[in-house]
Amino acid sequence: MDTPQQQQDRISPEAKWWVDGQRIRHKGFWFRPEFITASEAIRAHYTPLPSDIILASFPKTGTTWLKALTSSILRHSSTIHDNHDHLDNLNPHEVVPFLEIELFGENASKDITKISCPRVFNTHLPLSFLPDTVTTSGSKLIYITRHPADTFVSLWHLYKNKFGTEITIRQAFDDFCKGLVPAGPYFDHVLEFWDARDRDRVLFLTYEDLKEKPEENVKRIADFLGCKTTVEKVVKECSFENMKNTSKEREGVHWSGTKYDMFFRKGVVGDWKNHLTQEMMKELENIADLKWSESGLDL
Ligand code: A3P
Numbered sequence: 001m002d003t004p005q006q007q008q009d010r011i012s013p014e015a016k017w018w019v020d021g022q023r024i025r026h027k028g029f030w031f032r033p034e035f036i037t038a039s040e041a042i043r044a045h046y047t048p049l050p051s052d053i054i055l056a057s058f059p060k061t062g063t064t065w066l067k068a069l070t071s072s073i074l075r076h077s078s079t080i081h082d083n084h085d086h087l088d089n090l091n092p093h094e095v096v097p098f099l100e101i102e103l104f105g106e107n108a109s110k111d112i113t114k115i116s117c118p119r120v121f122n123t124h125l126p127l128s129f130l131p132d133t134v135t136t137s138g139s140k141l142i143y144i145t146r147h148p149a150d151t152f153v154s155l156w157h158l159y160k161n162k163f164g165t166e167i168t169i170r171q172a173f174d175d176f177c178k179g180l181v182p183a184g185p186y187f188d189h190v191l192e193f194w195d196a197r198d199r200d201r202v203l204f205l206t207y208e209d210l211k212e213k214p215e216e217n218v219k220r221i222a223d224f225l226g227c228k229t230t231v232e233k234v235v236k237e238c239s240f241e242n243m244k245n246t247s248k249e250r251e252g253v254h255w256s257g258t259k260y261d262m263f264f265r266k267g268v269v270g271d272w273k274n275h276l277t278q279e280m281m282k283e284l285e286n287i288a289d290l291k292w293s294e295s296g297l298d299l
Contacts, residue, residue: 038100050138060154061146067092077227143193146207149272240267
């Protein structure tokens with residue numbers, strides 16, 4: 001029999017529309033149980049190497065783009081030798097594996113010891129779910145985030161289109177505000193990485209900055225990784241239009257059941273204005289104030 005706390009830390013699949021399977025709260029964050037198990041395996045068995053590159057993000061904040069940019073930077077680098085699969089005909093999710101899925105998930109499909117260096121991994125796990133050594137072993141950590149309103153709108157579209165769930169945007173928005181979304185609460189996720197941003201080997205990026213100044217930010221990533229690279233080539237290769245067109249030519253679906261072209265929807269800043277009211281925006285700002293004001297974080 002569950003204790004009241006355990007009951008509070010569970011959402012049944014029927015209770016909330018975008019809970020695709022049971023979710024449990026672990027260290028304050030909502031995940032499917034298998035991700036909690038995977039995070040424990042990561043903490044126990046993943047030893048970051050100084051050359052490892054870990055790309056972290058909350059879902060729908062620019063993960064796919066960051067994966068593509070990092071792969072492309074390494075590919076065009078004249079200073080780092082990289083012999084991994086590249087983007088030519090691949091979706092970035094095939095090139096950069098998720099720590100909690102392909103490497104340490106219950107149906108892991110890749111052996112971490114067989115991946116050649118520099119190894120690039122990706123995760124949606126909060127920083128507190130990763131081994132402490134990710135910020136002390138010399139490995140590099142890049143976090144990307146995005147304004148909560150656009151993050152929510154992107155997430156809402158993915159779930160609506162992927163699962164065909166019928167729910168009003170208002171109900172979905174209330175869940176987002178309460179943190180009842182995959183990897184949520186969004187605000188706490190971002191804060192954990194923001195608090196680590198001053199460490200030597202942590203780079204904190206925003207989707208909005210990347211959109212506004214792609215060359216400058218690609219250079220920042222390349223410098224952080226210690227790569228000399230052809231910035232213009234990288235920006236072009238990873239542009240929304242280029243990636244969306246390439247993904248359309250790809251057949252089949254990603255392991256998550258997502259069709260490849262569903263990773264590319266609009267790719268703009270400010271789409272929230274087409275879906276949310278000013279009052280909803282104000283609600284997000286109030287939560288940000290409450291959770292972030294002391295940290296100086298403001299997106
Ligand atoms: P929208 O739904 O607002 O269009 P993630 O990769 O974390 O799942 O984030 C997905 C969001 O990033 C989607 O936002 C998607 O369109 C956008 N995106 C994907 N690739 C991009 C790119 N190359 N440039 C800009 N935005 C991109």
